[in-house]
Amino acid sequence: MNDFQENIDRQIEFNKARNLFCSEINSSLRFIPETILAIEKIKEIDTTSKNLLIDYVTNKAMEEFCRVNQYYSFNEKAKKDLRKIYANLFLSFRKRKNPIDVIAKAHYENLVNWLRETNPFAEKIFLSKDEIIETVACSEYSHTLQIEILQIDINEMKGPVIDIGCGMQGNLVTHLREKGIEAYGIDRFARNDPFLIKSDWFEYEFGKNKWGTIISNLGFSNHFKHHHYRNDGDFIIYAKKYMDILNSLKIGGCFHYAPELDFIEQYLDESKYQITKRSVGRYDFKALKVKRLK
Secondary structure: OHHHHHHHHHHHHHOOOEOOOOOOHHHHOOOOHHHHHHHOOHHHOOHHHHHHHHHHHHHHHHHHHHHHEOOOOOOHHHHHHHHHHHHHHHHHHHHOOOOHHHHHHHHHHHHHHHHHHHOOHHHHHHOOOOOEOOOEOOOOOOHHHHHHHHOOOHHHOOOOEEEEOOOOOOHHHHHHHHOOOOEEEEEOOOOOOOOEEEOOOOOOOOOOOOEEEEEEEOOHHHHHHHHHHOOOOOHHHHHHHHHHHHHOEEEEEEEEEEOOOHHHHOOOOOOOEEEEEEEOOOOOOEEEEEEEOO
């Protein structure tokens, strides 16, 4: 089982940052020799192990897509469809009705069609690019940097706290809990931890009057801004979720985030929300604190 997982990791590493929409991609995307050797042993895997491997490669592929472009968004249907692509790939390996290169070509074409359907903007920005593309930067920040950027005084922080887009490790959540603060985090790639929730922020129900503090450093508002300026962006969905987040605050609770969202903040009811905007050192964006008044 571990050998197969290691092979999956090597295969994904081989295809790392390759542009699926490049016209020359079919000649460069292929199965590495280790994968071909593993295919020969695929019939030895029992059903349970096969399903675990399909889940593993689906999650790893999803992580790689989001590493290439953090603005890719995949709902539950997209995830199920991607899993189906890999389930069909395993089935093709077992049946071996076609040569390996034919199976590989069909598989990568399926991935292209899936990405085109789930994130149409991807083809527009990558179609004319080179075979290897530059990633859209996305980092997991230290708790120190996040507190510094958002300019939060944790001694005055009200609980419970939730960090939206906390990262796989949930660095800030861990730090806050070590300080005795009830804190949780959500992230689509969160590790297994009782205080971290593996979820997309659209799928997560924030509730009503629930949170004392909500945090999102270069996460939710960064993506909201991206969609606001995109011609085909899901800005309406983001606007609705933004208001859901504010409504999930307790009275007196605060939503700390960066960058700012001038295009929606200007419409907030001043009798309900108090906005504090601060410059962030040498950065060209501002940190926001929205406090719910009633």
